Amino acid sequence: DGGITQSPKYLFRKEGQNVTLSCEQNLNHDAMYWYRQDPGQGLRLIYYSQIVNDFQKGDIAEGYSVSREKKESFPLTVTSAQKNPTAFYLCATGFGYEQYFGPGTRLTVT
Amino acid sequence: GESVGLHLPTLSVQEGDNSIINCAYSNSASDYFIWYKQESGKGPQFIIDIRSNMDKRQGQRVTVLLNKTVKHLSLQIAATQPGDSAVYFCAEMNTGNQFYFGTGTSLTVIP
Numbered sequence: 522d523g524g525i526t527q528s529p530k531y532l533f534r535k536e537g538q539n540v541t542l543s544c545e546q547n548l549n550h551d552a553m554y555w556y557r558q559d560p561g562q563g564l565r566l567i568y569y570s571q572i573v574n575d576f577q578k579g580d581i582a583e584g585y586s587v588s589r590e591k592k593e594s595f596p597l598t599v600t601s602a603q604k605n606p607t608a609f610y611l612c613a614t615g616f617g618y619e620q621y622f623g624p625g626t627r628l629t630v631t
Numbered sequence: 632g633e634s635v636g637l638h639l640p641t642l643s644v645q646e647g648d649n650s651i652i653n654c655a656y657s658n659s660a661s662d663y664f665i666w667y668k669q670e671s672g673k674g675p676q677f678i679i680d681i682r683s684n685m686d687k688r689q690g691q692r693v694t695v696l697l698n699k700t701v702k703h704l705s706l707q708i709a710a711t712q713p714g715d716s717a718v719y720f721c722a723e724m725n726t727g728n729q730f731y732f733g734t735g736t737s738l739t740v741i742p
Binding site: 525562618 | 640663665667673674675676680720722724729732733734735
């Protein structure tokens with residue numbers, strides 16, 4: 522996990538509520554990523570940011586939003602527009618070709 | 632689009648035996664590949680990587696082989712130990728610097 526922290530480890534929300542997942546890093550990496558992991562599927566890219574105050578949509582950005590106001594932080598908001606929000610969410614940082622993952626947050630929406 | 636797949640979803644090996652996990656990729660232009668290990672409820676951990684200008688790379692107890700002719704990647708773990716039990720998946724980086732991940736193979740080491 523290195524210098525990447527995600528909190529909380531488990532998160533429960535009622536359907537219709539927005540929820541924000543935290544990702545903080547002290548690796549001084551410019552690039553940060555959010556992935557979603559579902560059983561039996563590979564990681565899917567939600568959003569990524571190569572530099573502060575800039576971010577791009579990944580393959581499954583609908584129903585999610587992000588911000589990158591600081592190099593160290595890349596929070597992900599799961600909005601009520603996301604149809605199937607229950608999943609394991611992974612944040613990663615990038616340095617060159619390498620990616621380093623955080624411990625993940627398991628979000629359950631009922 | 633990209634597709635990265637694994638031939639076998641599960642693999643069971645005896646402790647001490649060698650393990651081989653396979654991965655197929657579809658984009659011949661991909662130039663960087665990584666193998667990750669993921670234990671239950673945790674984030675993926677980097678194991679080993681290989682660039683497309685290589686066909687073999689060795690680490691501690693692990694070897695990655697790349698066959699660009701058939702677009703195939705494999706991870707070999709020597710003398711598999713119980714602590715090696717996890718899900719292993721490959722990732723490829725395409726020319727757009729985005730990673731695409733395989734679905735994973737669950738490795739179980741039998742003591």
